[in-house]
Amino acid sequence: KAGVTQTPRYLIKTRGQQVTLSCSPISGHRSVSWYQQTPGQGLQFLFEYFSETQRNKGNFPGRFSGRQFSNSRSEMNVSTLELGDSALYLCASSLARLAGSSDTQYFGPGTRLTVL
Amino acid sequence: SQELEQSPQSLIVQEGKNLTINCTSSKTLYGLYWYKQKYGEGLIFLMMLQKGGEEKSHEKITAKLDEKKQQSSLHITASQPSHAGIYLCGADALSGGSNYKLTFGKGTLLTVNP
Secondary structure (H helix, E strand, O other): OOOOEEEOOEEEEOOOOOEEEEEEOOOOOOEEEEEEEEOOOEEEEEEEEEOOEEEEEOOOOOOEEEEEOOOOOEEEEEOOOOHHHOEEEEEEEEOOOOOOOOOOOEEOOOEEEEEO | OOOEEEEOOEEEEEOOOOEEEEEEEOOOOOOEEEEEEOOOOOEEEEEEEOOOOOEEEEOOEEEEEOOOOOEEEEEEOOOOHHHOEEEEEEEEEEEOOOEEEEEEOOOEEEEEEO
């Protein structure tokens, strides 16, 4: 079974631009979560999508948004990029992340975003 | 909110030595996950623990969740250079009603010298 894939793997943008990152979950997985990883803050939760609906959200500004399609693929968008947005963006998929249960998340290789 | 503290922050061992990494939570753990990450890459799932006192092993790596479910340890026996990387513990935390979100510790950087 193919793992979680993310595209692109590397991206360089300038301040003020916007960027869209893509994530394809493991086949059959319906939940997709996004994380930002930086040396200073570590891994931080951005948001989670399940059945095309945002089910959970971390503490990030509204410049960070996402969506999920009917085939469970997800995209994340960052508008008006700032230098501090430079990070490794990881997505993870799981079967369902049902309320009240633990469900293992499997991570993709990440997208390295550099903002100049 | 739930916080996870990992210790040590970094560790350098000689090949063949045993080592332990700890993960302590400020709240009761409902699901504790261990992942390994090579620098700049994605996370590789190692193990998940749910029940107090639970212990799981995979090859030379053993993880335990204590009875009170607020601390977990990861033990590597006879370390090898392939064990080098960043080890992260993650825990499910209730967020907004009955949904869970995964929060992580800052990670432990393991270097294994041949």
